[in-house]
Amino acid sequence: MDSLLPSLMLGAALFGLGVVGFLVRRNLIVIFLSTEVMFQGVIVTAAAFARYYAHVEGQAYALLLLVIAAVEAGLALGLVMLLYRRRDTLDAEAWSTMRG
Amino acid sequence: MTAAAPYPIYAAFALGAFALYFLAPRAQRRRAVTTAGWLAAIAAGSVALFASQQAGPHTGILFYCFAVVALLAAVRVITHPRPVYSAVYFVVVVLAVAAILITYEAEFLAVALVIIYAGAILVTYLFVIMLAQQPGAPVYDRRAREPFLAVIAGFLLTGLVAGQVTAQRSGLPPPSKPEARTASTRLPPNPTASGNTAAIGVALMTRYPVALEIGGVLLLISMVGAVALSRKRIPIEGVPPPAPTLGQIGKEVEPF
Numbered sequence: 004m005d006s007l008l009p010s011l012m013l014g015a016a017l018f019g020l021g022v023v024g025f026l027v028r029r030n031l032i033v034i035f036l037s038t039e040v041m042f043q044g045v046i047v048t049a050a051a052f053a054r055y056y057a058h059v060e061g062q063a064y065a066l067l068l069l070v071i072a073a074v075e076a077g078l079a080l081g082l083v084m085l086l087y088r089r090r091d092t093l094d095a096e097a098w099s100t101m102r103g
Numbered sequence: 104m105t106a107a108a109p110y111p112i113y114a115a116f117a118l119g120a121f122a123l124y125f126l127a128p129r130a131q132r133r134r135a136v137t138t139a140g141w142l143a144a145i146a147a148g149s150v151a152l153f154a155s156q157q158a159g160p161h162t163g164i165l166f167y168c169f170a171v172v173a174l175l176a177a178v179r180v181i182t183h184p185r186p187v188y189s190a191v192y193f194v195v196v197v198l199a200v201a202a203i204l205i206t207y208e209a210e211f212l213a214v215a216l217v218i219i220y221a222g223a224i225l226v227t228y229l230f231v232i233m234l235a236q237q238p239g240a241p242v243y244d245r246r247a248r249e250p251f252l253a254v255i256a257g258f259l260l261t262g263l264v265a266g267q268v269t270a271q272r273s274g275l276p277p278p279s280k281p282e283a284r285t286a287s288t289r290l291p292p293n294p295t296a297s298g299n300t301a302a303i304g305v306a307l308m309t310r311y312p313v314a315l316e317i318g319g320v321l322l323l324i325s326m327v328g329a330v331a332l333s334r335k336r337i338p339i340e341g342v343p344p345p346a347p348t349l350g351q352i353g354k355e356v357e358p359f
Contacts, residue, residue, distance in 0.1 A: 013170045019261030024181025026253035029243040054207040059306045070318040074325040076224045081332035087235045094243035
């Protein structure tokens with residue numbers, strides 16, 4: 004049985020990279036790409052647990068994660084196009100007046 | 104098995120945060136800074152992966168190769184100043200993760216990942232990037248927003264979680280014996296013979312049918328929502344838009 008820990012580290016690192024990208028980038032498209040990187044980390048973790056416990060549950064969970072990722076991508080990109088057509092920029096700072 | 108000290112993990116994640124800070128897009132980029140950032144990133148990745156290995160037997164060398172590829176490509180996704188290249192590097196992340204899933208004997212998941220992510224989602228991203236292309240490299244792609252605070256936040260989140268997982272490793276339940284599971288959820292003992300696709304299908308249809316249905320409904324909702332979001336009336340040039348008839352006022356509201 005393979006060790007579980009390196010996979011968990013990889014998942015955590017991918018998730019953390021996604022978090023940093025989400026916070027750092029100002030381009031709306033790249034912000035959503037960063038959330039996809041976070042999804043990859045979670046998928047790695049779920050599949051690693053599925054292997055560790057020889058159980059199919061983790062893989063079924065990862066499959067549903069794929070569905071959520073597709074839903075998120077479709078809606079998010081629709082929103083991005085909407086925002087782009089209103090302000091003619093992809094900069095997230097252009098919407099900072101919503102901060103209140 | 105003794106609990107491994109989480110300090111190498113903390114050090115690795117701190118080093119990674121340090122590297123990310125220097126790799127973040129900034130106004131004046133110096134080559135030495137970028138090179139130092141890459142070296143630190145590589146060191147952080149290898150320290151994290153190999154330090155975590157002390158607690159258990161060897162994982163296959165393929166896992167480490169693809170893990171390094173995935174991490175470096177992920178760093179490039181969030182640091183590349185041009186979104187098209189970010190998307191292409193994300194394809195590399197997806198392919199590396201799919202390869203790792205194959206080493207986990209999750210073949211169906213790996214193929215689904217490549218088809219859905221690299222095939223569908225990434226093409227959508229590339230379409231949007233092409234549609235919203237700005238001439239040159241706009242300033243919001245070349246300058247990061249609060250990179251110092253962001254890497255601190257990311258390091259605290261993942262470093263603490265990973266360190267706790269390392270420290271509590273002996274508290275994890277041991278890997279279960281396959282015969283302790285019921286037949287419907289157990290992975291086949293010899294996955295190379297038939298693959299585990301059938302096992303996943305059985306589990307989805309028998310144990311998680313509600314989740315499956317919710318997934319389908321979510322996809323439908325997302326499709327309707329995306330159509331509603333992107334619907335916009337574009338007036339034909341030179342032709343005045345027809346006045347709405349009385350019955351349509353209040354029914355057809357302009358999206359914005």
